Amino acid sequence: MSIPVITIDGPSGSGKGSIAQRVATALGFHLLDSGALYRLTALAASKKGVSMQAEAELATLAAELEVEFVAQAEGEAQVLLAGEEVSLAIREEQCGMNASKIAALPQVRAALLQRQRNFCQAPGLVADGRDMGSVVFPQAVVKVFLTASARERANRRFLQLKARGVEVSLRALIKDIEERDARDINRSVAPLRPADDAVLLDSTAMSIEAVETKVLSLLPEF
């Protein structure tokens, strides 16, 4: 029997990370935060002084990333890069911006493809990102494309960062989100776009609990 995969794609700040985590916990499935792999590649590059345009070098870094995701009893997994805790460092805005830049490079995407597919293990997987349903796991049993207005997404990010003690301006976040959306949507490889068979969900006016319930209601019996 094939291993069930649920994909949750969408733009930055749509809440897909939190939803994926909740759905994975509810089902006892594994979780793939694919954005973290792009962020880790960008972080590894800045630590090594590799340019965000050096496609071949970045692809080598992506292929050789020494990463560990350590699940926690609650909240996000702890992320280790070559044994060093980088959970907070990869969430910084600059790292997200660099991740979006390198994610437009075909060789980087190709280098991360198999690594992402390796997360598909029994009893099942919930994967979140931009191209989980369209490219990485086209066989997924349920594909969700989660979105929300740019203002609402910036606001959520603002509250999230504030709770972590990171100071940012809301206006700068809205600008960042719009810039990143434009790059993710307009790139030629695996652009941010719902898979043909994805269910579209606009979470602008929905609570996280309501979105979780809706996603779980889409699942067949496993």
Ligand code: DC
């Ligand atoms: O979801 P996130 O904000 O952590 O992702 C960071 C960047 O990585 C995002 O701007 C686009 C890129 N990304 C991607 O191109 N494909 C994915 N599957 C996940 C992320």
